[in-house]
Amino acid sequence: MQLFYTPDIQGKSYTLNEIESKHAIRVLRLNPGDSIQLIDGKGSLYTAQITDANPKRCQIVVQAQEREFGKRNSYLHIAVAPTKNIDRLEWFLEKATEIGIDEITPVLCEHSERKVIKDDRLEKVIVSAMKQSLKAYLPRLNPLTPLNELLQSEFRGKKFIAHCHELDKRQLKNEIPGSLSNLILIGPEGDFSEQELTTALQNNFIPVSLGSSRLRTETAALAACHTCNLLLED
Helix, strand or coil: CCEEECCCCCCCEEECCHHHHHHHHHHCCCCCCCEEEEECCECCEEEEEEEECCCCCCEEEEEEEECCCCCCCCEEEEEECCCCCHHHHHHHHHHHHHHCCCEEEEEECCCCCCCCCCHHHHHHHHHHHHHHCCCCECCEECCCEEHHHHHCCCCCCEEEEECCCCCCCEEHHHHCCCCCEEEEEECCCCCCCHHHHHHHHHCCCEEEECCCCCCCHHHHHHHHHHHHHHHCCC
16 A cells, blocks of 8 residues: 555545655556545545646545544653754654654753754654554644643643653553553653652653663653553554
């Protein structure tokens, strides 16, 4: 199955944008009458037929729509401090999207080494991973958010903070079962400051461990993502 991303699709007739048109006609060499699948990032999977194989403005007609394609029974929000090497954050976004995630918030912490990100670039990574992994839901990418702002925001579900401080911590794998809505906070390379950890605990975040190994930021975030998906699988 080859998916094309069509976030603004409405009605029966649609024209692919230039990037998707080029991929369909120049790369895949599709022709009028060929069938393709479209996703809108909101859960709908469309089956359509090419009517005009224009490499810049490929026109299609929708033949069928399947709603809530691959809908998950749980909600996962991971808030993670962007890594100094942006490639590592992009790797996490790609793999987390493939495994299954609903919302991602880059957070600005006291020890953050990266304080600027390019939302458009990160969004492209997520869209590409969504298409590659045959998903119809596009994870929500929030703008870079100060940690204190996120700590005080409302979240209906369990809230966790994974850290390396020598404090009593629960095992994340023991806390996830039975909780269908989870927010997991992953800190920067230098970990959270003591004040940040204190504020998190005051806002009902549960301190957790991801295991005995010391993990890089992006590895910890992906481990948390995989743990949630494994334990909450349909």
